[in-house]
Amino acid sequence: MRRFAVVPQWQGSGAARAMRLAQGAEAIAADLPARATEVIEVPLEAGDAEGTGIHRYSSIRLVRERLGRSLADLEDGEIAVVVGGDCGVEYAGVERAARRGRVVLLWADAHADLNTAETSPSGAYHGMVLRDMIDSGLVAASDVVMVGVRALDDAEADAAERFGIPTVTPEQLGAAIAGRAGDDAVLYVHIDLDVLDPAIMGSVGFAEPFGLSLDELIGAVRDARAALPLGGAGITEYAPAADADPELLADEAATILRVIAAVSSD
Numbered sequence: 701m702r703r704f705a706v707v708p709q710w711q712g713s714g715a716a717r718a719m720r721l722a723q724g725a726e727a728i729a730a731d732l733p734a735r736a737t738e739v740i741e742v743p744l745e746a747g748d749a750e751g752t753g754i755h756r757y758s759s760i761r762l763v764r765e766r767l768g769r770s771l772a773d774l775e776d777g778e779i780a781v782v783v784g785g786d787c788g789v790e791y792a793g794v795e796r797a798a799r800r801g802r803v804v805l806l807w808a809d810a811h812a813d814l815n816t817a818e819t820s821p822s823g824a825y826h827g828m829v830l831r832d833m834i835d836s837g838l839v840a841a842s843d844v845v846m847v848g849v850r851a852l853d854d855a856e857a858d859a860a861e862r863f864g865i866p867t868v869t870p871e872q873l874g875a876a877i878a879g880r881a882g883d884d885a886v887l888y889v890h891i892d893l894d895v896l897d898p899a900i901m902g903s904v905g906f907a908e909p910f911g912l913s914l915d916e917l918i919g920a921v922r923d924a925r926a927a928l929p930l931g932g933a934g935i936t937e938y939a940p941a942a943d944a945d946p947e948l949l950a951d952e953a954a955t956i957l958r959v960i961a962a963v964s965s966d
Contacts, residue, residue, distance in 0.1 A: 701778045702964045704729075704737040705770055705793075709763050711747050711756035712788030714824030715905030717939065724903065724938030725785050727949075728956055732783075740767050742785075753817030754825050764792050771796040781964050784936030786826040787813055787892055794833055794888050797932035801884035804877060805830075805839050806924050807846040808917060809892035810908040812856040812865075819855035826937075831859065841865055843885075845876045847920055848895035851908045870916040874923030886931025887924055889963050891917070893937050893956070903940040903952055914955055921962045933963035 706729040708722035715721075722742065729739055740763065747759030754760070771780050771792060782793035787809070797803050807813075813830040820827055833839045841863035849867045852860065860867070868876045877887065894904040897911035912920075938956065940949055 702736060702781055703774055703778050704732045704781050704783060705767060706732070706737060706739045706783045707742065707763060707767055707785040707789040708739070709742050709760070709785035709789050711743075711759040711763075712786035712825035712829070713905055714755075714822035714827065715939065717941075718786070718905065720903075720939035720941065721785050721905070721937065723942065724940050725783055727940060727953070728783050728935070728938060728960075731953060731957060732960075738770055740770060749823075753820075753823060754828065755823040757825070760788055760825050763789070767792040768795060776800075779930055779964070780932050781960070782932070782934040784934065787890075787936045788825040788829050789936065790829055790890055790934045791833060791838070793932050793934045794838055797886055797888045798838060800931045801886040802843065802882065803839050803888050803931060804843045804880045804885050804928055805833075805845070806873070806877065806887060806889045806921070807844055808848050808890060808895045808912075808920065809846070810848060810851050810894040810911060811892070811906065812846065812849050812852050812860055814856040814859040815853070821853065834863065843880050845873065845880070847873050848912045848917070850910060851906075870912060870920035873920040874927050877924045878927035881928055885928055887928035888931050889921055889924065889933040891921075891933070891935045891959060891963065893935065893959070896955070901952060901955060902948070903944065904937050905939050914958060918958060918962045930963075935959060935963065
């Protein structure tokens with residue numbers, strides 16, 4: 701059974717209009733089955749760094765705690781799909797999936813999110829969350845496979861090379877995931893919607909050209925899920941403008957529903 705946790709967190713984003721992420725999460729929530737969906741309360745205030753070097757960290761920490769408690773209440777057979785908000789919400793989702801076994805992480809994102817507080821040019825946590833998972837031991841670097849990643853700064857490129865994290869094509873993904881299989885392995889699918897080409901999904905904070913097509917993304921997710929049992933998934937970074945063309949928003953909503961179906965269908 702699938703459960704949806706909608707997390708309208710914006711504090712982890714470095715985008716100038718980060719609060720659009722809250723609106724995006726709420727828009728997605730409206731299309732989800734109400735009985736299977738919980739909306740996690742997010743503080744109204746920006747938050748404080750608390751000496752971490754991470755902007756708004758106090759709010760990010762509080763949301764992680766709230767989401768973690770919510771996911772801990774799920775039954776063992778239930779699969780959580782976390783809907784952001786910014787990519788920082790994924791930490792608690794992956795943490796919950798790790799209860800089921802060793803997490804093999806499919807990272808479908810335009811960005812690697814491999815910075816630390818020391819290397820980040822922005823101090824925004826959504827550019828650090830994957831590195832945080834690795835450094836904390838939540839996920840082994842050898843169990844991360846990236847697809848669609850195409851915008852790395854120098855520190856992230858160095859980290860990806862040092863950790864040996866591959867970026868593969870959608871056609872290569874199934875084999876790459878299968879190569880990390882094991883008796884205790886489960887798949888977590890992370891999708892930042894900026895992995896898609898901006899012509900398909902423009903309502904994101906940091907659009908990058910030459911992204912995946914929707915068919916490429918859905919096919920890659922299908923192949924990954926065929927290789928390993930699903931332990932959890934997350935869809936993040938939808939940031940629609942309040943004055944956007946209604947026809948555009950309708951097209952993007954249909955795209956997001958296809959992505960949700962790809963990660964949540966039995």
